[in-house]
Amino acid sequence: MLYVMTMIAYKFRFYPTSAQEQALCKMFGAARWAWNTCLAWRSAAYTLDGESVSGMSFSKELTWLKTLEPFSWLKEIPTVVYNQALRDQDKAFSAFFAKRARYPKFRRKGGPESIRFQLNQRTVMSNFRDGELLKLHGLGKIDVCWSRKMGGVPKMVTVRRDASGRYFVSMTVETVVDPLPQKTNAVGIDVGLKDIVVTSDGMKTGNPRHLRKAEKKLKRAQRQASRKVKGSNRRKKAVLKVAKLHAKVADTRADFLHKLSTGLIREYQIIAIEDLSIKGMARGRLSRSVADAGLGELRRLLTYKAEWYGRNLVVIDRWEPTSKVCSECGHKMDSMPLTVREWTCPECGSDHDRDVNAARNVLTAAMVGRTKGSAQSAKARGVEGSGAVPPVTARNQPR
Ligand SMILES: [Zn+2]
16 A cells, blocks of 8 residues: 655644733744845845845844844844744745746735744754644743644744734644545536535535625625725724634635545545636626635645545546536536526436536546547546546446
8 A cells, every 4th residue: 555645734823922922023023124124135136236145145144233233133033033034035036036936025014924933853852742832932832722633743833923913833744644445436526606515426515604604794894894994093993804704714614625625535536626717617707706715725625635545636627518418418508597406408308406417517527528538638637636547437426
């Protein structure tokens, strides 16, 4: 059996003491200062002298700056905070030069903030115990809400404050994932608004009421915020409220999609979904943002979980009129308005649930393929996950 070594990222909320909150505020400010000053220095050095300097050379300048009276405040912050920000900037520049990212931007006060700490692996025993203890340089013991064990020791800890003022630590550990035993079944899924997911087997997830409620609240808060005078205190308060509700909606949806994707991966060997842009074309403008955010996230989760557990994700990236075609006989209807939830095929007489029928067509498109069934067409359809698609015939398709 094949084992997959993979990096898993964990994110936990934490509650700083007021002293820690003050210290963090200074650290965030210092990291932002180092980032912005170095960025300005870099850009100037390049445009004026055609010279390229790195974050590490700025770090040396920093040591000198600290000896000057106007910059004595720099000494209050642990050096690691500056150095990590500068290292991150070096990485951002490498990504830019490799054309993987845009030119690094200046950091703005009041936006999301983050700093990173390297955990010294020699002294890690006294600073980190999985699910129990985390101590950070200059902050001391962190009151982390450990929701689970990570099964490893992180090398790096990122501390974040989001726009709504919540604090998080993120850590990445390397873990072995055991693939699940191979299966021979397959499923097609349709993503929508009424049900977040409908499968070709007829499973409907619904749209959790608490998520819908949170979304409604968010919309109302957004409307209210937009009516307040720009720059006013009321506006600031309303914007913070929007940020908080936004975070809540995102968390609720993420949690739901996590459970959903794990369930699908456990249950099926091959999972077929439609590509985001295709789905967007098939729908009106109004419903796009909400459902698409869900589909994009679901695809991301399914992609890496398929990789971990040895499953196959097939993404249909061709235009397929999944709602209009009868999944039994292939008869294509001229139109299929969104209001039609159930219909009967005039050709073969099959009764269809709109979404289940669409999900079945997604599965068919994935298995048969409109293209000529070669290895190349499998690639064109975007087979993701490890290994080749095992042979699945119409016989072992659950219908
Ligand atoms: Zn039919």
